[in-house]
Amino acid sequence: MTSIYDCDPSELVEKTAEEMKKLSNIKAPQWAPIVKTGMHKERPPVKNDWWYTRAASILRKVYALGPIGVSKLRSHYGGKKNRGYKPERFYKGSGSIVRKIIQQLEKEGFVKTDLKSQHKGRLITAKGKKFLDDAASKIAIAKPRIKEAKKEEKEPAAKEQKSHASKAPEQKPAHDKVSKEAGEKAQAEIKSAKEKPQEKAAEAQ
Numbered sequence: 001m002t003s004i005y006d007c008d009p010s011e012l013v014e015k016t017a018e019e020m021k022k023l024s025n026i027k028a029p030q031w032a033p034i035v036k037t038g039m040h041k042e043r044p045p046v047k048n049d050w051w052y053t054r055a056a057s058i059l060r061k062v063y064a065l066g067p068i069g070v071s072k073l074r075s076h077y078g079g080k081k082n083r084g085y086k087p088e089r090f091y092k093g094s095g096s097i098v099r100k101i102i103q104q105l106e107k108e109g110f111v112k113t114d115l116k117s118q119h120k121g122r123l124i125t126a127k128g129k130k131f132l133d134d135a136a137s138k139i140a141i142a143k144p145r146i147k148e149a150k151k152e153e154k155e156p157a158a159k160e161q162k163s164h165a166s167k168a169p170e171q172k173p174a175h176d177k178v179s180k181e182a183g184e185k186a187q188a189e190i191k192s193a194k195e196k197p198q199e200k201a202a203e204a205q
Helices: 009-020 050-065 070-076 095-108 126-167 174-204
Strands: 079-081 089-091 111-114 121-124
Touching: 009 050, 009 126, 050 070, 050 095, 050 121, 050 126, 070 095, 095 111, 095 121, 095 126, 121 126
Parallel strands: none
Antiparallel strands: 079 089, 111 121
16 A cells, blocks of 8 residues: 655645645635744745645654654744844744644544653544545556656657658768868879870870
């Protein structure tokens, strides 16, 4: 069975984000288009649907690293802040965004709180695991089809190039023509040089 480790993480996050848009419990709040994702950021995200991408990424991290809490997830989404002439300093990502996304994932049944293990935090549920594995399997199925489509596109282009090459008349390079003309001229000069002594001998007789 295909799992999250059998495909590229970025492709998995994109595919999972598309699937999450269909869910009722996972929705971007009103302030999502104008908020920064952390203190280290200078501007809000460029994509309007970034909330679903972040939710998909958090779900994947809970799957791979769980049990994991909000504090560690904030560290994963943090970064260095440009402080001008001062040295750069690392800041964690927004805790409010991580917390609200985890709450939405809990409502959907993808994540649950783990109280049994020594490291308390969130764990992936069977429903959440199935959701991610299904997305990974869709990517694995789509890849061979994309490769076949690319091969089909390349084959007609290669055939056209071969047909053009066969139809095109053979053109001898210019330097071959020049060398041929020079050779003929040299032979003519040698022939004329041989004929001149014979003509003089005939005149003398």
